[in-house]
Amino acid sequence: xxxxxxxxxxxxxxxxxxxxxxxxxxxxxxxxxxxxxxxxxxxxxxxxxxxxxxxxxxxxxxxxxxxxxxxxxxxxxxxxxxxxxxxxxxxxxxxxxx
Numbered sequence: 001x002x003x004x005x006x007x008x009x010x011x012x013x014x015x016x017x018x019x020x021x022x023x024x025x026x027x028x029x030x031x032x033x034x035x036x037x038x039x040x041x042x043x044x045x046x047x048x049x050x051x052x053x054x055x056x057x058x059x060x061x062x063x064x065x066x067x068x069x070x071x072x073x074x075x076x077x078x079x080x081x082x083x084x085x086x087x088x089x090x091x092x093x094x095x096x097x098x
Contacts (some may be wrong), residue, residue, distance in 0.1 A: 001097065004065060008058040011093045014078075017054045018085035020047035025082065054079055065096070 002008035024047045027040040058075045061067075071092065078084035 005097070006061050007093065007097050009052070010061045011089050011097060013050060013054045014089045014093065015056050016084040017047070017050040017079060018089075020050050021082050021085070026041070033084065037047065051079060054085070 003012060020043065023043045024040070027036075027043045030036045031040040045046075049098045055076070058072065058079075062072055074092065075088055078088040
C-alpha cells in the first residue's frame with residue numbers, strides 16, 4: 001500500500017476501520033460483562049474517527065476514479081459490517097492499487 005496516494009490511504013483506512021470495529025466488539029463485551037466502560041469509550045471514539053475518515057476517503061477516491069454508484073454502495077455497506085472492509089480491500093481496492 002502506497003500511503004502517498006489517496007487509494008493507498010483508503011486501503012489503510014479500510015483495514016484500520018475494520019480492526020477498530022472488531023476491537024469495539026471486544027470492548028462492548030468488556031463493558032457489559034465486566035463493567036469496564038472506559039476501554040469502550042476510547043475504542044468507540046477511535047472507531048468513530050476512522051469510520052468518518054473512511055467514508056470521506058471513499059468519496060474522494062470515488063470522485064477521482066469516477067466510480068459508479070454500485071461501488072459506493074458496496075464500500076458504504078462494508079463500513080457497517082464486521083470483517084467487510086477486509087473483504088472489500090482484498091476484492092475491490094487491492095486490484096486497483098498497482
